[in-house]
Amino acid sequence: MIRAMPATAPTSRQASVAALRFGRLAAMGTVAVLIMIAGVWASWGSAQYVMLTKGRERGTVEVARCDGDTCTGAYTPLSAGSQARSRVVMVKTVAVRKGQSYTVVVKPGTDEVFRCGLAGVLYAWVPLGGALLLASVVVAGGLGRIRLGWVLAGSGVALLTATFVAVQS
Structure with a gap:
């Protein structure tokens, strides 16, 4: 009787591809999270005074x-x-x-x-809107999460548009 080889025996090539995929996801995920943290950090410098009055x-x-x-x-x-x-x-x-x-x-x-008021609150969060737009590119391109990238981009555009409208009035 001949022993059959397992059908899913991992090869070194498969293991290296999996390791590279994990490394790419970890790196791009870290970059996206850092972009979002930087956006919140930059916004909070003035938002704290406008929101917590x-x-x-x-x-x-x-x-x-x-x-x-x-x-x-x-x-x-x-x-x-x-x-x-x-x-x-x-x-x-x-x-x-x-x-x-x-x-x-x-x-x-x-x-x-x-x-202060709505215009001041929205204007204080403009750096977050830019971070949302930048992170959307990283999430969609680097992580391959297209829908999440569109959600982030839409949120950033909505925030920036609402700010523009509120500040002009």
Whole structure:
């Protein structure tokens, strides 16, 4: 009687292909996760002040001057305990016009303010929208998860579009 060889005997070639596939998935998965973490980290720097406003100074700024990436103006308090300031700075402004008044929240210990409300919250999360778009390419191309890539890309485009619409109004 002749012994039959098992039909699924692994060869060294099959093992190396499996190892390379696992390495590719691990590397691309790590890159996608790092991109998403970086997007959240970059967004949280200003989002924390805009979203968690309880106990923070809130008020309005009438924009008097804009130069490059900053606009300045007089701050009028709206919340209890907030103090009026003759000059505060809005950094990285988008769709802020001279002479207009905006609702803002003050970064503690500074004269820096962030636009609050829906427009401010969405604008704070713009880096996450970019990270979603970038991660979608890695997920679809590197991991081969096409549908998940489309979901990530759609989420990023939706966030950026909603931000554009909210900031313009």
